[in-house]
Amino acid sequence: MTMANPNTSEAIIGLDVGGTNTNAVAFDNQLVELADLHVPTVSGSVETVADSILETIAALHDKLDGTPLASVGIGIPGLVDPSAGIVRHAVNLGIADEPLEIVNRVKVEFDVPCRIENDVNLAALGAHHVLSGEYTLCDLAYLSIGTGIAAGVILNGRLHRGGRGVAGEIGHFPLSSDGPLCECGLRGCLEVCASGSAIARQWPSTGPTPPIESLIAAAIAGDDEAIETLDRIADHLARAIYLLAVTYDVDRIVIGGGVAEAGTRLLDEIENGVRRLENQSDFVRSLRLTERLSLKPAGAVGALGAAVLARLGGQP
Ligand SMILES: [Zn+2]
Structure with missing residues (x-):
């Protein structure tokens, strides 16, 4: 038996x-x-x-x-x-x-029973499930850099949607008033400056290599235009990290989305962008942002987050 x-x-x-x-x-x-x-x-x-x-x-x-x-x-x-x-x-x-x-x-x-949720929120939930198994972790933001940019936020171990469900929707936060026009109507949105589509526009690549990877490779090879473009994008992403830190003061900020497939080399560039901010400000330096940063855990965190949500059951 x-x-x-x-x-x-x-x-x-x-x-x-x-x-x-x-x-x-x-x-x-x-x-x-x-x-x-x-x-x-x-x-x-x-x-x-x-x-x-x-x-x-x-x-x-x-x-x-x-x-x-x-x-x-x-x-x-x-x-x-x-x-x-x-x-x-x-x-x-x-x-x-x-x-x-x-x-x-x-x-x-x-x-x-079935539950649905925005995909970035579920990636945040999945990443939190993985990382909280490794150490005590209450608060986390998952910054998804893909076609667009958005963050999912976990506070006290729970998905934080906010009153209107837009908590973490930082993609349309304008970084500068004279930047490129975004489809939302504003200029200089984070999304129009540093998303996967924005990177592809600033560094068009042919062939199978994603634009972010050919941009990083060209910058490493010493191409001045690539270095300038990559620094600019990294500066924008560093500001996104800073924005999440000062709004939610999360213990961990996880970088995910299609662009994050570029891995540690992208993380290095974002950390360089954070250090450029730190060099200008004791306050930013005091936040110890680079210690809170990591790439998304391996595996299908979005599907895992969906299962975490389903297991919770009951009403959202
Ligand atoms: Zn916008």
Whole structure:
């Protein structure tokens, strides 16, 4: 007779629906990974996105040898209403006018509770789960540098959304009034100066190498224009770090998002930007910002955060 493992008696599925790919990971109730699935994200309409999410959950569940599903968590890049369980706007997925009522669809299809949240918030939750296992960590900000820029904030171990759900949305904070015009209407927003798309605009690269990596390589090779461009971008990102530190005074600021794939060389540049600020100000130096900085933990922190949220259960 075999004893059932109490940890794998039920599975929690976390989905991180990205603009290009969807990471789906199944965990046991101790959040140990059981199986995963990576599929291209299907965008276009509310129906196609919903069908694709349901199919992905079903396909991953099929890999679990009959382990019953306990709950589902979903992270989506866009304007998410967690309490209503809907996505109101997600440009990358083609959701604009009609809301995506995904929580209800999952409940009907699988008869389990489901929760959704903005993808950056869930990456913050996932990173916090990993890092709080390594040392005592209450407060964390996750700065996602991707197509856009936004931060997810964890305070006292809980996701901090703020009264209107915009806590950490620093991408449209204007760093200078005479910078490039941002689509939000302001000039010099952090996002229009230092996001992945802003980097690609300032350092267009051909071929498979991401712009940030070819920019760093050119700067290391001594290209004056690359050095100037990289310093400028690093200065902007250093100000984002500083902004998160003085608004939330978090113990740790984690750098994530597509641009963070450039790894430690990007982190080195951001730290150089922080030191340039420190050289001008005893106050900034007193904040010891570089000691709080790190790259995102390895692994699918977005899907993990989705499972953390699903495991919490109840109302958001
Ligand atoms: Zn803006």
